[in-house]
Amino acid sequence: MTEQDSAAPARIRHVDDEGPPPRACPAGAGPGDPEAAAELAELVTAVAAGDRGAFTLLYRRTSHRVFGLAWRLLGNRASAEEISQEVYLQVWSLADRYDRRLASPMGWLMMLTHRRAVDRIRAERAGTDRDSVFQGLHLVRDHDVVAEEATQNLEQQAVVRCLGTLTDRQRDTITMAYYGGLTYTEVAQRLDTPVATVKSRIRDGFKRLSACLTGSDPR
Incomplete structure (x- = not known):
């Protein structure tokens, strides 16, 4: 923007x-x-x-x-x-x-x-x-939450499985930023890590997630 x-x-x-x-x-x-x-x-x-x-x-x-x-x-x-x-x-x-x-x-x-x-x-x-x-x-x-979860059950199982392929730092950073709704700056403050490092972990983590979900080579 x-x-x-x-x-x-x-x-x-x-x-x-x-x-x-x-x-x-x-x-x-x-x-x-x-x-x-x-x-x-x-x-x-x-x-x-x-x-x-x-x-x-x-x-x-x-x-x-x-x-x-x-x-x-x-x-x-x-x-x-x-x-x-x-x-x-x-x-x-x-x-x-x-x-x-x-x-x-x-x-x-x-x-x-x-x-x-x-x-x-x-x-x-x-x-x-x-x-x-x-x-x-x-x-x-x-019931709305349950309905949404029911339609995504298999996809969510795959995501959970693929989250397990990430490093601990990648998984924690993505969880805080995506599921926690925190900004990059807030994540950096909580982890006492530079914002650039947070962005890098998220980028690399999503690349690995995508590779796991699609069965492709993360490289």
């Missing part, structure tokens, strides 16, 4: 009217639809290049799922709207980290939403009996 394009979009206004959390998937965004997933992946790629139109379209096609999951986890419309806002701002800033080999676009969004909702619950319930709350939260999985 250019410096101008990299600026985050203005505050995202949720388009839903008052009412119960939406459960239906918007057209073209249902789990298990390869064509829809491919279209969403192309939108994410365009967002990574600073395309605001693609960002708007991605939001329109997926925001009901993101908002619905956040509401079901938090039980509060205002908090769900805030989480949705945070998720899409994160998408705008981290779209270049998305790799369709590791998750479907919707699965990635569900993961980001679930993580932020859990972080919100953790912050709001600090000092309470959080352990029991989180145990129950993770035992009762949201």
Whole structure:
């Protein structure tokens, strides 16, 4: 993105009217639809290049799922709207980290939403009996997350297997940057490692992952 394009979009206004959390998937965004997933992946790629139109379209096609999951986890419309806002701002800033080999676009969004909702619950319930709350939260999985995982089960098994072929440093760096949603700078700070080294580990790690998943020579 250019410096101008990299600026985050203005505050995202949720388009839903008052009412119960939406459960239906918007057209073209249902789990298990390869064509829809491919279209969403192309939108994410365009967002990574600073395309605001693609960002708007991605939001329109997926925001009901993101908002619905956040509401079901938090039980509060205002908090769900805030989480949705945070998720899409994160998408705008981290779209270049998305790799369709590791998750479907919707699965990635569900993961980001679930993580932020859990972080919100953790912050709001600090000092309470959080352990029991989180145990129950993770035992009762949201159906959207389960659906996404079911459609990706074989792919995820392959990814887990291939992650095992990485060095410990590559695996830890990729896990923190991709699954943890951290920036390169944040990963570097946590690992006490130069940013250039973090980028190199991620680049080499993804090269090895790709080779493992496709059965090709990593060289």
